[in-house]
Each structure stands twice: as structure tokens, then as C-alpha cells.
Amino acid sequence: MSNSEFKLEFYNDRSLLSSLPKELYQSMKEKGLIPHGSTYVHFCGLLTYENITAVFLPRNSKIESNLKLSDLARNLLKAIQRYKLSADTSTETADFGDEIIGSDSITLLVELLEDFVLNGLYTTRTEEYRLNQGKTDWKRTINQRTAFINGGNAFYPDVIGSRKLVDQSSAITRIHAQILREICNKAGWITFPDPDIPLVELSAIQCVSENIETQIQMLNKELHSSYSDRDIFLLKGLIRYLEKVSGDDNNDLVIGIRECxxxxxxxxxxxxxxxxxxxxxxxxxxxxxxxxxxxxxxxxxxxxxxxxxxxxxxxxxxxxxxxxxxxxxxxxxxxxxxxxxxxxxxxxxxxxxxxxxxxxxxxxxxxxxxxxxxxxxxxxxxxxxxxxxxxxxxxxxxxxxxxxxxxxxxxxxxxxxxxxxxxxxxxxx
Known part of the structure; x- marks a missing residue:
């Protein structure tokens, strides 16, 4: 079962491993999701491979034709998140012996996507001063321009105006845009009904040429000079994302539970x-x-x-x-x-x-x-x-x-x- 629009494929936990596509089986093996000597799948959740997201539902699940597949995948992720939260807060640890994989990753992706929906791209704001343009800055005008006296009143033939500029060409904006493009390509359906819509907006932003280590350094430098809660939250999230993917050559997602x-x-x-x-x-x-x-x-x-x-x-x-x-x-x-x-x-x-x-x-x-x-x-x-x-x-x-x-x-x-x-x-x- 698949949804070509979002590249979602659906399988069931406890399916025969031999029934899986060869590429998916190999990816699961590389990620340590196949127990030694096992004949059946022991996993509920999702993983990405070759630009495809494979979703494993609980055993005996049957998808009706009227179900929206992206909603189904989204519900599974939310259920795993809620289960993880209950495991974290439970004092009865014996009831939560199942191994939960990658729950922190999905939390981070959702946070970055939702921040983008609410606040847009990270931008640098500057103030530009020009003659007779923008909002008059009287302090600068009085200090820098010559006034003429007319009937006891001061008259300034030229005034200095200010206007705020939003710069979307900074390195931090480019890093933010590139990370969002990566997330939308592999998991944009988590937040967006159509992940292609934000991708169109993001495509206008230049790609990043610096390596991940340099990007992290740039983000840390920006973080130390930032004061707004939103900027601090976002920059920390971007750093966490890059730190996670830096050790993964394929930059794949694995979020789920080994035993259900x-x-x-x-x-x-x-x-x-x-x-x-x-x-x-x-x-x-x-x-x-x-x-x-x-x-x-x-x-x-x-x-x-x-x-x-x-x-x-x-x-x-x-x-x-x-x-x-x-x-x-x-x-x-x-x-x-x-x-x-x-x-x-x-x-x-x-x-x-x-x-x-x-x-x-x-x-x-x-x-x-x-x-x-x-x-x-x-x-x-x-x-x-x-x-x-x-x-x-x-x-x-x-x-x-x-x-x-x-x-x-x-x-x-x-x-x-x-x-x-x-x-x-x-x-x-």
C-alpha cells in the first residue's frame, strides 16, 4: 500500500521479512531493526530510505480505502509520542519495557516545522537611513541637517528617514531553509497537507556550501548574540538537528518501538x-x-x-x-x-x-x-x-x-x- 504523493508505504508489524522490498529489508538491517535469526518484522513506527517513508502499523491492521494515509501516519507518530511521554513520567517502569527508538527526533522535527508555520524563515533585521524616505528620525535630523528659521519656527528642507529591512540572504537564513527543505522532503506530511507548498517558498533561498561543522559554528555564534526567545529556541533546534544528522551518512529517520x-x-x-x-x-x-x-x-x-x-x-x-x-x-x-x-x-x-x-x-x-x-x-x-x-x-x-x-x-x-x-x-x- 502506498501513497505516491508523499512517498508513504505501509506495512504491518509481524509481517514476514521476506515480503518486504529488498531495499527496505537492507535499510532495516543496517539500522539494527532486524533481530538475529528473525523471520518476522519486530517494529512499529516509521523509517525513511531512498526518499521513501515506510510506516509499520500494529499487527493485523487493515487500511480502508477511504482513509487518508498521511493522517494515519501522523496519528501513529502522535501515539508513539504520547506513549513515550507516559513512559517517561511513569513510576511503574516495569510496564514500559519496550524499546522506543528516535522519539526525540520526531519531537525536534515537529518543533522546527511548527516554528516555520508560525514565524517563517529566520531573518536578519537592519535599519536603513535615507533622506526624505521612510519614517522621520527627528533626533538624527536635528543633529545632522541644517534648519531654516521661518517666523520663529525651525524648518528642515531635508529630513532623515528610517526604514526597517529584512534580509533573507544571511548564512543563518540559508542554513534554516536548507534544513527545512530536508525535513519537508522526508517528513513534511507530519505538518503540511501538501509539503510541496513550503518547498516552493524555500526554493528561492540559496543552498548552503559550508560543511555541517562550520554551520554549527555559525549557528552558535549567532546564538550568543541573540536575545529574542524565538530566535534562541530556533537556533538551538537547528544546532540539535545538525548534530543528529552529522553522524548519519544517509540522514534517515527511524522512529518507533521494537516490541509492541x-x-x-x-x-x-x-x-x-x-x-x-x-x-x-x-x-x-x-x-x-x-x-x-x-x-x-x-x-x-x-x-x-x-x-x-x-x-x-x-x-x-x-x-x-x-x-x-x-x-x-x-x-x-x-x-x-x-x-x-x-x-x-x-x-x-x-x-x-x-x-x-x-x-x-x-x-x-x-x-x-x-x-x-x-x-x-x-x-x-x-x-x-x-x-x-x-x-x-x-x-x-x-x-x-x-x-x-x-x-x-x-x-x-x-x-x-x-x-x-x-x-x-x-x-x-
Whole structure:
């Protein structure tokens, strides 16, 4: 899937590496995005190569024909930025073990693009003085010109005027323009509906002939003589950009997440309503050591998300599972299933008079054919039915699917998934 206007190509995390274009595979390998011996993609985000931006969406994503691809890519970047911010501010670091790559780069690019939209190119402002032109500078006129007295009044046949000039030919302006051209060529769609529009304006500015090290020196010199907040902010941003690209021969972008389990969990948790914080009350192992009992808080139960029905004493334990969930082979392992059973058992202990507890796995995808997971005795027979399910001993785990593209859009904009929330609450009814 591609958008030739912006040179965007779309792929999914966990796709077969052999299905990627040869040039993209090689670029990912050079950037260290392909684990040794891996057969599948393990990356969600974007990277640039050969003037193309490859966007990797969460697994099982399906792009509808009516979607605007640049908006989809932009939402993914905003979602990754929000996830990075939540990871930076979280005290529960265990929930954010996924490696986030290049998030600082996208922040810098967005800042430089937005500054250009608000303030335009960096310019040098000078004041020019000319006879009988511009706004009269009376102080200079009185000091430098001869006055004639007429009826007791001083008359100046010539006055000195001033006018402000904006210079767009300075070296700093050229550096600013060149950096913006580079950003627009590879990631202008982040800010501009049509990146060609700012490129037309920027094309009138001369290219930079100095090397990156010299450019940084020039920017630092300008920074030391600047006083306005905007100029200082911009110059520092331009220096950071050049420092980043100086060590990259290809000047490519890589922004994303290597493993998306935590990303998937965080997005779902943030987009659900009626959440109940129970982890601080959940069960934990109690060790008897040399006659003393020691509670291992760090080894206690930790659920992804628990919802409490707004009008009844009913709960939903929702566990975000980043599995393909197409068949038995691509579904949760026994350890995940058993843990979910124990979550329900623990909830019955910490909550009194619970009416109902629903256990749910949420997989990525617009739809899927796994409806629920039950436990049964091992048997040699080939056909099983509802009577074989041990649901009284092990309440079944419901399985539902959430469209990753819809989730990314809502999470990136700080919105809730009201329909998904209601669907989960209905399972406890």
C-alpha cells in the first residue's frame, strides 16, 4: 500500500521479512531493526530510505480505502509520542519495557516545522537611513541637517528617514531553509497537507556550501548574540538537528518501538472508561523464611485493566494481548490463560458480594474467529462440544478484537473507545 504523493508505504508489524522490498529489508538491517535469526518484522513506527517513508502499523491492521494515509501516519507518530511521554513520567517502569527508538527526533522535527508555520524563515533585521524616505528620525535630523528659521519656527528642507529591512540572504537564513527543505522532503506530511507548498517558498533561498561543522559554528555564534526567545529556541533546534544528522551518512529517520506489547496495552488502557484501580489490593505470595512471613509485593498479581460496572457490583478483567490470534498456534499460551483464571479468583477474594466477573482477552484486528477460551480434560476424542468445558471450575475467557487503526487514532487524540467499553461491560451483564 502506498501513497505516491508523499512517498508513504505501509506495512504491518509481524509481517514476514521476506515480503518486504529488498531495499527496505537492507535499510532495516543496517539500522539494527532486524533481530538475529528473525523471520518476522519486530517494529512499529516509521523509517525513511531512498526518499521513501515506510510506516509499520500494529499487527493485523487493515487500511480502508477511504482513509487518508498521511493522517494515519501522523496519528501513529502522535501515539508513539504520547506513549513515550507516559513512559517517561511513569513510576511503574516495569510496564514500559519496550524499546522506543528516535522519539526525540520526531519531537525536534515537529518543533522546527511548527516554528516555520508560525514565524517563517529566520531573518536578519537592519535599519536603513535615507533622506526624505521612510519614517522621520527627528533626533538624527536635528543633529545632522541644517534648519531654516521661518517666523520663529525651525524648518528642515531635508529630513532623515528610517526604514526597517529584512534580509533573507544571511548564512543563518540559508542554513534554516536548507534544513527545512530536508525535513519537508522526508517528513513534511507530519505538518503540511501538501509539503510541496513550503518547498516552493524555500526554493528561492540559496543552498548552503559550508560543511555541517562550520554551520554549527555559525549557528552558535549567532546564538550568543541573540536575545529574542524565538530566535534562541530556533537556533538551538537547528544546532540539535545538525548534530543528529552529522553522524548519519544517509540522514534517515527511524522512529518507533521494537516490541509492541506494552504499546498495545497502554493504548487500550488509556482509551477505556469506568476503570477501577485494584492492583494495590491484589494478592501476592507470602513466603515463610526462617519462621518469619515475608510478603513479596513485587511478585503480586498485576492486571492490565479492570472495569467496574457503573450501576452494579460487576467487574471486567480486560487483558490486552498482542497476538495474531488467528488459530491455536498464534493465540495466548497456557501461562497467560492460567494467570487470567487466577485474576478472576483474586477479584472474588478482594471484592465482597461480587455479582459477576468477566474475563476478556483483547486482540488486535477488525475481527477474528476466536470467540472464547475454555478448559477441558485431555481426551483422545476428536470432537468436543460445550459439555466438555469445565466452566464451573474455570470461567471462560471471552475473546474480542479491536481495530488497531481506530485505537491509534483515538489514543493519539486523547479520546475514549466508548463502544468497546460498553461491549466489555455487556460481557459482565
Amino acid at each position: 506489547h506494552g504499546f498495545w496495552e497502554k493504548m487500550l488502557d488509556s482509551c477505556l472508561l469506568h476503570k477501577e484501580n485494584v492492583n494495590h489490593r491484589m494478592l501476592a505470595p507470602l513466603y515463610k523464611i526462617s519462621g518469619d512471613f515475608v510478603l513479596a509485593l513485587s511478585k503480586g498479581h498485576r492486571t492490565d485493566t479492570v472495569l467496574k460496572h457503573p450501576t452494579a457490583n460487576k467487574f471486567v478483567i480486560a487483558d490486552a494481548k498482542y497476538y495474531g490470534a488467528h488459530n491455536i498456534q498464534t493465540s495466548p499460551k497456557l501461562s497467560d490463560i492460567v494467570k487470567q483464571f487466577y485474576y478472576a479468583k483474586a477479584m472474588k477474594i478482594i471484592e465482597e458480594n461480587v455479582d459477576k466477573i468477566a474475563n476478556v482477552f483483547i486482540f488486535p484486528g477488525k475481527s477474528g474467529n476466536i470467540e472464547s477460551i475454555h478448559m477441558a480434560k485431555k481426551d483422545s476424542k476428536k470432537q468436543f462440544n460445550a459439555s466438555d468445558c469445565l466452566d464451573k471450575n474455570y470461567p471462560p475467557i471471552n475473546c474480542i478484537y479491536q481495530d488497531p487503526i481506530e485505537l491509534i487514532e483515538q489514543y493519539s487524540k486523547g479520546r475514549y473507545l466508548k463502544e468497546l467499553t460498553q461491549r466489555l461491560l455487556d460481557l459482565a451483564s
